[in-house]
Each structure stands twice: as structure tokens, then as C-alpha cells.
Amino acid sequence: xxxxxxxxxxxxxxxxxxxxxxxxxxxxxxxxxxxxxxxxxxxxxxxxxxxxxxxxxxxxxxxxxxxxxxxxxxxxxxxxxxxxxxxxxxxxxxxxxxxxxxxxxxxxxxxxxxxxxxxxxxxxxxxxxxxxxxxxxxxxxxxxxxxxxxxxxxxxxxxxxxxxxxxxxxxxxxxxxxxxxxxxxxxxxxxxxxxxxxxx
Numbered sequence: 001x002x003x004x005x006x007x008x009x010x011x012x013x014x015x016x017x018x019x020x021x022x023x024x025x026x027x028x029x030x031x032x033x034x035x036x037x038x039x040x041x042x043x044x045x046x047x048x049x050x051x052x053x054x055x056x057x058x059x060x061x062x063x064x065x066x067x068x069x070x071x072x073x074x075x076x077x078x079x080x081x082x083x084x085x086x087x088x089x090x091x092x093x094x095x096x097x098x099x100x101x102x103x104x105x106x107x108x109x110x111x112x113x114x115x116x117x118x119x120x121x122x123x124x125x126x127x128x129x130x131x132x133x134x135x136x137x138x139x140x141x142x143x144x145x146x147x148x149x150x151x152x153x154x155x156x157x158x159x160x161x162x163x164x165x166x167x168x169x170x171x172x173x174x175x176x177x178x179x180x181x182x183x184x185x186x187x188x189x190x191x192x193x194x195x196x197x198x199x200x
Contacts, residue, residue: 001032001033001035001036003036004035004036004037004039004040005035005036005039007039009036009039009040011040014033014036014037014040014042015042017033018033018037018042018045018048018049022049022052026068026069026072026077026082027052027053027056027066027067027068027082027086028066028068028077028081028082028083028085028086030049030052030053031049031053031082031085031086031088031089031090032085032089033049034046034049034050034053034089034093035088035089035092035093037049038092038093046093050089050090050093050094050097053066053086053089053090053099054099057099059102060106062105062106062109062110063102063103063104063105063106063107063108063109064083064099064102064103064105064106065079065082065083065103065106065107065110066079066082066083066086067079067082068082076118076120078117078118078120078121079110080107080110080116080117080121080124080125081118081120081121081124081125083103083106083107083110084107084121084124084125084127084128084129085124085128086103087100087103087104087107087128087129087132088124088127088128088131090103090132091128091131091132091135092131095132095135095136100132100136101136101195103128104128104129104132104136104195105197107125107128107129108129108197108199109199110125136195137193137194138164138193138194138195139161139164140161140193140194141159141160141161141164141192141193141194141195142159142160142161142192142193142194143158143159143189143190143191143192143193143194143196144156144157144158144189144190144192145157145158145159145187145188145189145190145196146187146188146189147170147185147186147187147188148184148185148186148188149172149176149177149183149184149185149186150177150178150183150184151184151186154170154172155168155170159194159196164194185200
């Protein structure tokens, strides 16, 4: 991948990775290979690798992420770093597909106290998310939002270019929840560019 970024990758080596070792590659390695092959103009191979990533994604309420078959501690790998690498590949190779926004959301949820567990995770996450934000237009946010609990407004506001990085922490006392019924937490936003990220 690094050699391809520098324009020094050998096509024969890339082809060998794709044809002989593809089945052995973890998802993050397939993402790196896809980005390297894109430099080489191998569109059909890139599409095959993107299809592999689509087949191996883990979808949940928190978004989309990828897991290695076996943890590779020697390679400093983690689900966070791997997902961040895949987000970088999706941003470059499939920015309009459904997986990239869900991968970005999963990475945002994976933060602990505003950062990721390791420096390696953090570096790749920042790189992947920054490139995704530039491609997706999130930096041009301009929308209003409302948060309701059981149809009662809890908060409202607006995001634009001036406050795109700000966040708001809300709390509802248990005494205000309905003890014997379903409680509803609702997020709404109006039309306009940008994405609203939230965790509950």
C-alpha cells in the first residue's frame, strides 16, 4: 500500500497478493490492497475486494465494523484500526455506498472519553474520518435538530460550519421515565447538509 502511494508498487506483486493470497487476507489488508490496486488501474480487482468487504461487514445498531479472523497483536491490529483503514478505502473507492457512513458512525461510537484506546487506533481513525468528512460534505453542515423523550422536547439547536465539532451531553432523571411502559428517545433533524452523530 505504501509503495503504491509512492508510485513504486510492482504490478506482479499486487497481482500475486490478489490471486494467490486474497482468501488469507484480513478485511483491513483487503482494504489496503484495494487502494494499492486502484493506483495500478485494476478496477475489476478493486470491485472484487470491495465485494469481499461488503460480505464480511458486521452490522449493528452502532454502525458497521470489521473483525479479523484471529487477533494479530504483533501487527498492532484491532477492530478499530481495521475499520478505520476500511473507511479510508471506502472513502476513496466507494464514497456513495452505504457502508462508509455506517463505518464512520461505528468509529465515533468506539471512542472512549473522546479518544480511541491506542495511538495507532487514533491515528488511523482521525485519518479515515477526516477524509470521510471532506468527501461527504459534513464540514458544510447547516441543519437544525431536536431531541425528545416520550414526545417531550429535551433539547434543540443547530449545527453549521462554526460549531460542527461541538457536542451536547443530555441526561434524563430516571424519575421522569415511565416505569411500566416503553420510553421513546427520538432524534429529528431538518433538511440540510451534514450528519448528526449521537450515542445513547
